[in-house]
Amino acid sequence: MMPSRSNAAAGITKSKVKYSKLSNTDDGYIGIQFKKSPSKIPYKAISLATVLxxxxxxxxxxxxxxxxxxxxxxxxxxxxxxxxxxxxxxxxGFYHLRIAYYAFQGYRGYSYDDIPDFDD
Known part of the structure; x- marks a missing residue:
């Protein structure tokens, strides 16, 4: 069950969530929004590049x-x-295989996101 906010007009409090004022130094960003999610490996595109x-x-x-x-x-x-x-x-074929190899090895600046994926 999700806690609900208190209704100030009616004076009814249904939630035990404590709210606090944000600090003045907070610029509105949190660290987790800058974390990059792990990219999906495009197996179809890599197999096509291998065939080419x-x-x-x-x-x-x-x-x-x-x-x-x-x-x-x-x-x-x-x-x-x-x-x-x-x-x-x-x-x-060589170009995309090179990107896939460098992304697999973890070289900086290379990612599986650079290979076009054919999954819709």
């Missing part, structure tokens, strides 16, 4: 092998697009 990182790495390796002629000679027409797509897929 692995696919991008695979495409960069295949594009490099095509470019050097190890897989098929004279494959510059196929190698350049594969390399470009590989780099475009690799970069966001």
């Amino acid at each position: 990182f692995l696919i991008g790495t695979l495409l960069i390796v295949i594009g490099s092998l095509l470019l050097t002629g190890y897989i098929s000679p004279g494959g510059n027409e196929r190698a350049i697009p594969v390399l470009i797509i590989g780099i475009l897929v690799f970069l966001p």
Whole structure:
């Protein structure tokens, strides 16, 4: 049961809560409002970043092998697009995995809040 305030007009007191005057040095802030709650780990976003990182790495390796002629000679027409797509897929995966790793290790300035979460 929640205590209620006293009704001054009717003179009825139902509460045993003691009220006190605030000190003059109180600036209206309390320490708990500045504490940061622990952030939730975005597992879906980290798994997506891992998949993007692995696919991008695979495409960069295949594009490099095509470019050097190890897989098929004279494959510059196929190698350049594969390399470009590989780099475009690799970069966001690497970026988000790096943030997740630094947040996991507890580096200053890195948090799981920096990774976009896909949970609605």
